[in-house]
Amino acid sequence: MRNMFIIARREYLERIRSKAFIVMTILLPVLMLGATILPTFLMLRGSGETKHIVVVASNTATGELLRNQLNKASEQRAKEVTANTGMNRRNQEKVNYAVDVITDTSQSRRATLTEKVKQKQLAGVIFATDEALAARKISFVTRDISSFSTMDDVKSAVTQTVRNSFLLSKGLNQSDIETTFKPVDLESENATGSGNTLTVFFTAFGMVMIMYVTVLMYGINVMRAIIEEKTSRVMEVMLASARPMEMMAGKIIGVGAVGLTQVGIWAGTAALYASYSALASGSSLKTIISIKLLVFFGVFFLLGYILYSTLCAAIGAMVNSDQEAQQLQFIVMAPLIVAIVMMGSIIQSPNGPTAVWGSLFPFTAPLIMFLRICIETPPTWQIGLSMGLMALTAYVLVFLCARIYRVGVLMYGKRPNLPEIVKWIKYA
Amino acid sequence: MYTIELEKVRKSYGTFVAVDDLSFKIEKGSVFGLLGPNGAGKTSTIRMMIGITAPDSGTIGMFGKAFERKSLNRVGYLPEERGLYRKMKVLDQLILMAELHGMSAADAKQKAIEWCQRLDISFKLNSKVEELSKGLQQKIQFIAALLHDPDFIIMDEPFFGLDPVNATMLKNVLLDLKKEGRTILFSTHRMDQVEKLCDSLCLINHGRPVLHGTLKDVKAGYGKRNVQIDYAGDISFLERSPLISKFNNYGNYVEVQLAPGADSQELLRVAAAHSRINRFELMEPSLEEIFIDVVGEHKVDSEEKLQAEKNNLQVAGGRNA
Numbered sequence: 170m171r172n173m174f175i176i177a178r179r180e181y182l183e184r185i186r187s188k189a190f191i192v193m194t195i196l197l198p199v200l201m202l203g204a205t206i207l208p209t210f211l212m213l214r215g216s217g218e219t220k221h222i223v224v225v226a227s228n229t230a231t232g233e234l235l236r237n238q239l240n241k242a243s244e245q246r247a248k249e250v251t252a253n254t255g256m257n258r259r260n261q262e263k264v265n266y267a268v269d270v271i272t273d274t275s276q277s278r279r280a281t282l283t284e285k286v287k288q289k290q291l292a293g294v295i296f297a298t299d300e301a302l303a304a305r306k307i308s309f310v311t312r313d314i315s316s317f318s319t320m321d322d323v324k325s326a327v328t329q330t331v332r333n334s335f336l337l338s339k340g341l342n343q344s345d346i347e348t349t350f351k352p353v354d355l356e357s358e359n360a361t362g363s364g365n366t367l368t369v370f371f372t373a374f375g376m377v378m379i380m381y382v383t384v385l386m387y388g389i390n391v392m393r394a395i396i397e398e399k400t401s402r403v404m405e406v407m408l409a410s411a412r413p414m415e416m417m418a419g420k421i422i423g424v425g426a427v428g429l430t431q432v433g434i435w436a437g438t439a440a441l442y443a444s445y446s447a448l449a450s451g452s453s454l455k456t457i458i459s460i461k462l463l464v465f466f467g468v469f470f471l472l473g474y475i476l477y478s479t480l481c482a483a484i485g486a487m488v489n490s491d492q493e494a495q496q497l498q499f500i501v502m503a504p505l506i507v508a509i510v511m512m513g514s515i516i517q518s519p520n521g522p523t524a525v526w527g528s529l530f531p532f533t534a535p536l537i538m539f540l541r542i543c544i545e546t547p548p549t550w551q552i553g554l555s556m557g558l559m560a561l562t563a564y565v566l567v568f569l570c571a572r573i574y575r576v577g578v579l580m581y582g583k584r585p586n587l588p589e590i591v592k593w594i595k596y597a
Numbered sequence: 598m599y600t601i602e603l604e605k606v607r608k609s610y611g612t613f614v615a616v617d618d619l620s621f622k623i624e625k626g627s628v629f630g631l632l633g634p635n636g637a638g639k640t641s642t643i644r645m646m647i648g649i650t651a652p653d654s655g656t657i658g659m660f661g662k663a664f665e666r667k668s669l670n671r672v673g674y675l676p677e678e679r680g681l682y683r684k685m686k687v688l689d690q691l692i693l694m695a696e697l698h699g700m701s702a703a704d705a706k707q708k709a710i711e712w713c714q715r716l717d718i719s720f721k722l723n724s725k726v727e728e729l730s731k732g733l734q735q736k737i738q739f740i741a742a743l744l745h746d747p748d749f750i751i752m753d754e755p756f757f758g759l760d761p762v763n764a765t766m767l768k769n770v771l772l773d774l775k776k777e778g779r780t781i782l783f784s785t786h787r788m789d790q791v792e793k794l795c796d797s798l799c800l801i802n803h804g805r806p807v808l809h810g811t812l813k814d815v816k817a818g819y820g821k822r823n824v825q826i827d828y829a830g831d832i833s834f835l836e837r838s839p840l841i842s843k844f845n846n847y848g849n850y851v852e853v854q855l856a857p858g859a860d861s862q863e864l865l866r867v868a869a870a871h872s873r874i875n876r877f878e879l880m881e882p883s884l885e886e887i888f889i890d891v892v893g894e895h896k897v898d899s900e901e902k903l904q905a906e907k908n909n910l911q912v913a914g915g916r917n918a
Binding site for chain 1: 666672674676679683684694696741
């Protein structure tokens with residue numbers, strides 16, 4: 170026990186002090202923030218400004234209607250974004266439309282307007298003649314067809330205009346029509362009381378990805394460490410005082426502790442960041458990540474890590490170089506990758522057969538069961554069974570891999586085939 | 598009082614027998630040589646002694662009782678396959694090794710500094726291992742095996758790769774330890790390096806003991822007597838003399854081997870009758886000659902087969918489970 174502790178402590182301290190650890194700890198949050206913030210930033214670039222748009226309509230009334238609808242649509246979209254992200258972005262999201270109405274529908278006028286758009290004098294032209302409205306086919310000329318926000322606004326504005334003019338022609342007055350189309354706010358709320366749909370989705374996705382990355386990374390770290398001990402021949406020196414079992418366990422515990430430290434640092438940073446933005450938007454942190462979720466994260470991370478790192482330890486003991494390890498490593502890690510691929514369909518139906526079986530199979534369970542717990546609490550017996558199966562598998566694996574490890578660490582040369590490995594396991 | 602006792606020890610891996618019916622005892626405070634060609638079973642024997650593997654049959658006793666892992670805190674082992682954590686600092690590395698042998702970190706640190714001063718490498722205490730030369734790494738490894746003050750020191754090819762100055766330095770350290778009453782086991786195929794150090798030895802080949810006993814007994818028991826004759830004139834007639842079984846002419850002198858039962862005085866008389874003798878010296882056979890002679894009889898295997906055997910030898914098992 171003492172030796173195991175000494176080995177684990179060495180592994181922990183050497184790794185925590187290494188440059189690789191420090192770089193990784195800082196870089197990953199930066200990369201993740203970059204990956205989420207940068208695209209949004211780029212996509213929203215240009216919003217908050219005023220766009221000059223010309224509406225070509227058969228009469229002024231229709232043109233005025235479209236102008237109103239356009240600014241209303243922009244206002245509504247900004248409101249929805251604010252509600253979904255929990256951040257006050259009303260001013261950034263809102264686009265002001267300066268709309269000129271022209272009733273000249275001639276072909277020549279059409280051509281000059283299109284030319285103006287080309288020369289960037291106009292942001293766009295909407296051709297909403299009566300014929301076009303009747304045909305429900307309205308053309309919008311713009312350079313900026315990749316701007317989602319403008320497209321959304323124009324689309325909802327013309328749709329509203331078409332409906333509006335239709336209802337007007339049927340004899341309804343304008344105020345009744347507006348009441349009919351007044352937007353309804355749908356506030357979806359998780360029964361367990363943790364945030365709305367979008368935040369649940371993002372926390373679940375984020376936490377599962379973090380678990381995936383860390384289990385994969387630290388499993389492979391265990392393997393690398395063992396290969397390094399083999400190639401540097403330090404193994405035999407260690408074996409003069411420590412049992413192979415102590416060495417393997419010490420290694421797994423030490424590296425696992427490094428993993429927990431790293432995740433802890435990330436979680437702490439995330440909590441700080443979240444509490445900052447939560448304070449800014451007035452909602453509390455507890456609604457996003459509950460303590461229960463954090464505990465489950467810890468449990469499933471540890472179980473998953475033990476499963477995969479034991480397998481990795483056995484691989485490390487079998488092979489002589491990183492290159493040799495790579496093919497085996499892929500086979501062993503495949504279930505993790507499958508679990509990630511399955512995430513989408515599990516989010517769609519968290520109680521479907523794929524989700525249930527995936528969360529019971531020990532090698533995909535850490536990710537999938539945790540994902541299900543994030544989305545909506547599965548039946549308690551399933552959580553219990555899943556953890557029980559993982560613990561049982563881990564127990565058997567530790568036993569088998571310790572035997573492979575014991576023999577493998579002193580073997581150099583050819584990589585063993587399956588019958589040889591079975592023979593190793595059978596050695597007294 | 599014996600430090601270690603092996604009794605009819607046998608270890609096989611599948612059909613390959615690594616060690617077969619091996620028995621020897623090492624007296625406390627003595628230097629013992631475990632000798633043999635590559636792949637003879639030396640490393641397998643040592644691994645069984647320190648519990649990395651368990652023998653199939655036979656018994657191993659250490660410090661007067663049956664083997665127990667607690668005893669390993671009193672054993673220092675320098676394996677043939679040297680290894681250190683490349684990224685670790687020298688001092689941290691030494692402390693780690695000593696702690697694994699039951700020392701406290703504080704004691705280990707003090708001892709490590711003392712030892713590094715003794716071997717002239719204290720200026721490297723805070724360097725990473727990978728920054729050191731091969732020779733310096735060897736010294737670190739050597740210290741790591743001795744830091745916890747072991748009573749039984751096992752050295753597998755201790756002087757391999759060292760220059761004569763450093764080899765002598767380490768040899769002197771080991772002799773000092775012997776004077777302090779510690780038991781030392783050398784495992785090597787370089788006879789010349791240990792001949793002057795060993796009190797007793799066991800020569801093994803193909804896992805079986807071939808010669809065993811004190812250095813004197815082995816030499817006497819081997820029974821070969823060589824004579825060097827420094828002469829003036831012509832004594833080439835000796836080549837055909839029935840007194841001689843082997844004749845080597847080195848130009849300035851000849852070295853002959855006496856035939857079984859022949860008397861050296863008789864040879865001196867015959868030689869003196871034909872030429873002028875300046876020197877007539879009865880030589881003891883060197884350990885190396887004995888080694889080559891004995892092992893040569895068994896014919897050393899081809900390198901390829903040795904490597905295959907060596908791989909098999911490494912298979913572990915037993916006490917570690």
